[in-house]
Amino acid sequence: xxxxxxxxxxxxxxxxxxxxxxxxxxxxxxxxxxxxxxxxxxxxxxxxxxxxxxxxxxxxxxxxxxxxxxxxxxxxxxxxxxxxxxxxxxxxxxxxxxxxxxxxxxxxxxxxxxxxxxxxxxxxxxxxxxxxxxxxxxxxxxxxxxxxxxxxxxxxxxxxxxxxxxxxxxxxxxxxxxxxxxxxxxxxxxxxxxxxxxxxxxxxxxxxxxxxxxxxxxxxxxxxxxxxxxxx
Numbered sequence: 749x750x751x752x753x754x755x756x757x758x759x760x761x762x763x764x765x766x767x768x769x770x771x772x773x774x775x776x777x778x779x780x781x782x783x784x785x786x787x788x789x790x791x792x793x794x795x796x797x798x799x800x801x802x803x804x805x806x807x808x809x810x811x812x813x814x815x816x817x818x819x820x821x822x823x824x825x826x827x828x829x830x831x832x833x834x835x836x837x838x839x840x841x842x843x844x845x846x847x848x849x850x851x852x853x854x855x856x857x858x859x860x861x862x863x864x865x866x867x868x869x870x871x872x873x874x875x876x877x878x879x880x881x882x883x884x885x886x887x888x889x890x891x892x893x894x895x896x897x898x899x900x901x902x903x904x905x906x907x908x909x910x911x912x913x914x915x916x917x918x919x920x921x922x923x924x925x926x927x928x929x930x931x932x933x934x935x936x937x938x939x940x941x942x943x944x945x946x947x948x949x950x951x952x953x954x955x956x957x958x959x960x961x962x963x964x965x966x967x968x969x970x971x972x973x974x975x976x977x978x979x980x
Contacts, residue, residue, distance in 0.1 A: 751838055755846025759820065763850055769816050773854045776812060777861040780804040784865060801866040802944035805876075808858065809883035810937035811916030814891040815908045817851055821895025822904035840973040848888040855884035872947040879943040879951070882958045886936045889965040890915070896972035936961040 763769050783800035824830045824847075833843060859880035863873050894911060898904035919941040922929035932938040939954035 751842045752846040752849070755833075755838070755843060756849045759847050760850045762820065762823070769819075770854075772808075772812055772816060773858045776804045776808040777858060777865060780862060781865050798866045798868070801862055805859070805862040805880060806883075806919075806937070806940050806944050807916060808862075809855070809880050809887060810919070810940055811887065811912040813851055813855065813884060813887040814894065814912035814915075815905060817848065817888050817891025818895035818898065818904040818908040819901050820847060820851075821892050822898040822901045825895070825898065826900040834973075840970045843973065844889075844892060844969060848885075848892060851888050852881075852885060855888070856881055859884065868947075875943060875947050875951060879940055879954060879958075882955060882962075883936055883940040886958055886961050886965065889962060889969060893965050893969045893972060896969060933957070934961075 780801045780803070783804075784798075787800070821830075824833075830843075859877055862880065863876055866872075866876070868876060890911070891908060894908045895904050898907055915935055915937045918928065918932045918935060919938040922932040922938060929938075934957065936958045939957045942949065943951065943954050
């Protein structure tokens with residue numbers, strides 16, 4: 749537990765020194781709030797209730813964190829910090845929980861902000877937070893895996909940005925193409941969109957798919973950690 753706490757504290761200090769990363773946790777709910785106030789409440793413009801909240805929330809949970817987390821992991825590799833941690837006996841789950849913990853905490857706070865902006869009932873809030881936290885955790889895992897596979901921050905950005913865009917925008921394209929929709933069903937981002945678009949459906953299948961995504965990414969991260977750790 750002390751190891752995880754130490755890594756968490758280190759990551760929090762690193763991120764607090766980087767305002768560009770912190771702004772990301774503010775800008776998405778801020779845009780949702782502004783768009784809702786300016787357009788969503790305009791009686792002359794017929795838009796679905798909470799459209800901007802669910803839209804920005806899905807983008808944040810689905811792709812907003814990928815590049816930030818991959819950059820943080822790649823920074824540890826570039827500075828040789830990861831090598832020292834592996835030599836010191838830090839396990840993959842300790843490093844992942846410690847490093848990703850700050851991002852997850854910030855993601856939970858941001859998700860709550862989205863829930864407060866939206867006009868949701870109690871059941872919808874619970875479903876919304878469940879899918880948001882699950883999606884945020886998956887994005888953190890995806891970003892961590894990309895970062896672990898990168899040589900430095902520049903490489904992490906080059907690899908992470910197109911992947912983040914792919915998983916983020918594929919569900920949007922799926923709304924217009926059945927073939928893409930069938931493929932997109934295996935992505936956690938598609939399941940986020942499914943829930944935020946219709947809170948009346950069951951959480952079972954979306955959370956199952958997201959759980960499978962988490963399991964696959966966890967295995968990939970552990971393999972990359974053990975392979976890259978001593979070389980980083």
